Amino acid sequence: MRVAVADVGTNSSHLLIAEARGEGGGYRVLDALKDRTRLGECLDAAGNLTREGEERLAAALTHFQALGAAAGVPEVQVYATSALREAPNGPEVAARVGERTGVYPVIISGEREGQLTYLGAAHSVDFGADNVLLDLGGGSLELARGGPERAEDVLSLPLGAIRMTRAWLHRDPPSKAELRALQDAVRSALAPxxxxFWVRPGxxxxxxxxxxxxAAALLAARGDTLPPSVNGLTVTTADLAALLERIRGLSAARRIRLPGLERRADTIVAGLAVLHAALEELGAERATVSEGALREGMLIEELGRHMAYAQGLSARQRSVLATAERFGANLAHARHVSALARDLLARLEAAGETFPPEARSLLTAAAVLHEVGQIVVQSAHHKHSAYLIRHAGLRGFTPREIELVAQLARYHRRSGPKSSHPEYAALPAPDRALVARLAAVLRVADGLDRSHAGEVRLHNLTRSAPGWTLTVSGATPLDLAGARDKADLWAREFGPLTVLERATPEGILGA
Incomplete structure (x- = not known):
């Protein structure tokens, strides 16, 4: 299995393409790319991302998608952080860029960003029983505390290097008074x-x-020669203070000549000042540098989800998964849609709707395979999906079951089942009813992951006189619109469906 993930930050965007190795969660990096999108400099007076910023983002994602496709990955999963998160027009920009490029940048919270960065760092350097992570971006500083694998407490503060440079450092080189004011602001923000996050013994x-x-590279450099990697190196708070004082006195033109600062000369002073002040305020004398960050966390989480999903499948469902992979389907999307579809089916049954025992297995197979037709063509891929399923040689399914799975995939989009469709009309009446009802479930499940973010969770499905109400969390505006657009068949089979986003308490992890 190959995965492509990317994160869009205030200063730059990063792509990582990797391949799973074995069943232990390991991976091999196939390609990596950093794009200097510099979205932080593309904000208007109201904080909105400008047209220039949107163009930069679209260009980066188009490039990422092309590299992913060249590596055999059907889709790049993209998370956007501070720049789009704080821009009032961030959701609109994400939707437009997604429509233009086919890659939807999902805007995540600072808490979610901290959790994933913690996961990436935990797989890059040794974590102990109690760890405090500081992750500094262009727009924000995330702090996370937790154990060997998982963050238990996450905080996001608007103390990013680009933001603090613009807010506090107006001279070149910065004055001591400016630097002192910046660090005082950091301490004030951390004080509550x-x-x-106080650093305890151990x-x-x-x-x-x-x-x-x-910073670690400069401290470990020998002349102009930088170390090949700084992952796992320890830096002391005192060393950072000395390096900050040394760099503060240099103009930007001189800082840019330092090895490793060619593209960071304009923000390095503020960045070092934030880290030094934060470490001092938290009582830390030293820290370990991790090269693993958000995108590594995204990658590890995605591979872990896939492994857990595959291990829970029956032998014949594993053959379905292998078929999806053979036809280049987006496995992350397929897996999430199948999980949502099974959950919806279970909630319908709990509400009194009846289905035959085979319904769950048929729905799972169709959900995993519903987009395999994209290997042929995008515009009518639902019809091609049905054809490929009929002729894929699925193991463990009877000819009747294969035909039902094919027709479920056929009706995951566009027109619902009609008596004028020859293959549907040829089914016995009970099978026609089953296809229509399960296709209604599949359409809503697919709509709920229209962004391909894999973040939607179901909370409640209730029935009342006007119809059904489905409450979800983690949905993007695109997901909500997708579910509502594709609820037509549900309305025909079960009654009108209203889809609502559940309010999530701010700062509660895993809510």
């Missing part, structure tokens, strides 16, 4: 949260950011 402190990597 010290109890949550706490392992980890830094994850381009600023931290650049």
């Amino acid at each position: 949260h010290l109890g949550r 706490t392992h402190v980890v830094l994850s950011s381009g600023t931290a990597e650049a």
Whole structure:
């Protein structure tokens, strides 16, 4: 299995393409790319992303998608952080860029960003029983505390290197007074949260950011020769203070000549000042640098989800998964749609709707295979999916079951089942009813992952006199629109469906 993930930050966007190795969660990196999108400099007076910023983002995602396709990955999963998260027009920009490029940048919260970065760092350097991670981006600083694998507490503060440079450093080189004011602002922002992230005896402190990597490289450099990697290197708070003082006195023209700062000379002073002040305020004397960050966390999470899903399948459903992979289907999307479809089916049954025992297995197979026709053509891929399923040689299914799976996939989009469709009309009446009802479920499940973000969770499905109400969380505006657009067959088979987003308490992890 191959996976392509990318994160869109305030300063740059990063792509990572990797291949799973064995069943232990390991992977091999096939390709990586950094694009200097610099979205932070493309904000208007109201904080909206400008047309220039949108063009930069679209160009980066188009390039990422092309590299992913060349590596045999059907789709790149993209998470957008501070720049789009804080821009008032961020959701609109994400939707437009997704429509233009076919890659939808999912805007995630600072807490979600911290969780994934913690996961990526935990697989890059040794974590102990108690760890505090500081991840500095262009727009925000994330702090996370947790155990060997998972963050238990995450905080996101608007203290990113680009943001702090613009807010506090107006001279070149910056004055001591400017630097002192910047660090005072960092300490003030951290003060209310010290109890949550204070460094105790035995706490392992980890830094994850381009600023931290650049600082560690400069401290470990021999002349103009930088170390090939800084992953796992330890830097002391005192060393960072000395490096900050050294760099602060240089103009941008001189900083750019330092090895490793060619593209970071304009933000390195603010970045170092934020990290140094934060470490001091938290009581940390030293920290370990991790090169693993958000995109590595995304990759590890995606591979873990896929392994857990595959292990829970029956032998014949594994053959379905192998078929989907053979035809180049987006396995992450297929897996999530199948999970949503099974959940919807179970909730319908709990509400009194009856289905035959085979319904769950047929729906799962159709959900995994519903987009395999895209290997032929995008525009009518639902019809090609049905054809490929009929002739794929699925193991463990009877000819009747294969035909039902094919027709379910056929009706996951566009027109619902009609008596004028020859293959549908040829089915016995009970099978026609089953296809229509299960296709209604599949259409809503597919709509709920229209963004291909894999974040939607179901919470409640209730029936009342006007119809059904489905409450979900984690849905993007695109997902909600997708589910509502594709609820037509559901309305015909079960009654009108209203889809609502559940409000998530801010700062609650895993809600």
